[in-house]
Amino acid sequence: MSTRLDAAPAPRVRSRADLAEWIAAGEKPKSAWRIGTEHEKFVFYTDTLGPVPYDGPRGIRALMDAMVERYGWQPVTEGGQTIALRRPAGEGPGILGTVSLEPGGQFELSGAPLDTLHETAAETQKHLDEVLCVGERLGIGFLGVGFSPKWTLAETPHMPKERYAVMTRYMPTVGKRGLDMMYRTATIQVNLDFGSEADMVKKLRVSLALQPIATALFASSPFTEGKPNGYKSLRSEVWRDTDPNRTGMLPFVFEDGMGYDRYVDYALDVPMYFVYRDGKYVDAAGASFRDFMAGKLPQMLGETPTIDDWSDHLTTLFPEVRLKRFLEMRGADGGRWRRICALPAFWAGLLYDDAALEAAWRLVKDWSAEERQGLRNAVPKLALDAHFRKTTVRDVARDVLGISASGLRSRHRLDTQSRDETIYLEPLNELVSSGKTVADELLERYNGAWKGNIDHVFAEIAF
DSSP states (O other): OOOOOOOOOOOBOOSHHHHHHHHHTTOOOGGGOOEEEEEEEEEEETTTOOBOOSSSTTSHHHHHHHHHHHHOOEEEEETTEEEEEEOOTTOOTTTTOEEEEOTTOOEEEEOOOBSSHHHHHHHHHHHHHHHHHHHHHHTEEEEOOSBOSSOOTTTSOOOOOHHHHHHHHHGGGTOSSHHHHHHHBOEEEEEEOOSSHHHHHHHHHHHHHHHHHHHHHTOOBOEETTEEOSOSBHHHHHHTTTOTTTEEOOGGGGSTTOSHHHHHHHHHTSOOOEEEETTEEEEOTTOOHHHHHTTOOGGGTTOOOBHHHHHHHHTTOEESEEESSSEEEEEEEOOOHHHHHHHHHHHHHHHSSHHHHHHHHHHHTTOOHHHHHHHHHHHHHHGGGOEETTEEHHHHHHHHHHHHHHHHHHHTOOOTTSOOGGGGGHHHHHHHHHTOOHHHHHHHHHHTTTTTOGGGHHHHSBO
């Protein structure tokens, strides 16, 4: 979930065409394609294993204040409260990266758009070094899994961001698991570029079809409130009962005529959450952006949207792959360093090499909407063991990883030891070879050495 970092004036939306043109402005030549990685971590007290609230001498705000003081981050405030951090101008690589807070205090790095996965790995390590150093002084630890393994929803703190208050009020009216999604899930995401409308459509189709494969590979959320929950990716399952208007596999993307205009049609039909004006969030939950464009928004009669309002609205859509001025892969559970690096490697290998993208498209192009949805429905519970046609997700994942590796080899981006970017796929190859996801390994430990005591997760799976 994005954090607005400024309130600069934006042009008014004059017509529906402006909405499609705003998305199309994201087109970039291949030489300018970049990789932007986001990852969230649960924050806990190392002495009590309880969640960390916003306030207090060892709270989230104290953590952020310490990062400002020690590492030169700049605070971003809302209502006098620090809600995000950004690098000051002139800091070099990583300048565009931000640290933000998810609703339940999940601590997120939204990384800078980088050229290589080696830079992504370095950026991730630098961020983790910083938060671990500051966290140790405060008795705070960080956990990389997909769903809060111990705390109840009532025990989970709320961060002081107005947009989250709007969403918290609205979520229970449209689904049963929306508050779990907000407060008890964590993810890794990657943002990737496109070169043209046709390139966007092909990449969106491939990544939607294969998003359940990523979900299976990154499944790491088998516990709820200290016990197994029956899923390997409960985070993914929660999304199936959050808000059907703004989630899902977007079957229309595979229909003839798909392009920017068709995505605009979809986005206009998704109810709004809010409008940001004069530093405040106006609760418009359930309202129509079409009415807003006509000056008929009940909360702001006569007011019409700016292009920033459109940008904000697109951030409130949560399909498996989200289109803005880039494509956002949304199917993975949270994880530690190797998996944070593995997700952008997986997708960059598939989407940033023409031959790999074509091979991936050949693999998925005859999958029906029913098959894609069936795969999406099965993976949260079964992960690699889910069946697809006459094979399993594990076998499909092996083929997809092979395509991704070929794409990364073709990119030929080498590190200082002359290794290409395929090194970041190693944890996924190991996982497919063993047939065990992180969730499987956690369940084995829970039922074995941990003897049913979930507290061990905070020692063994923390960063």
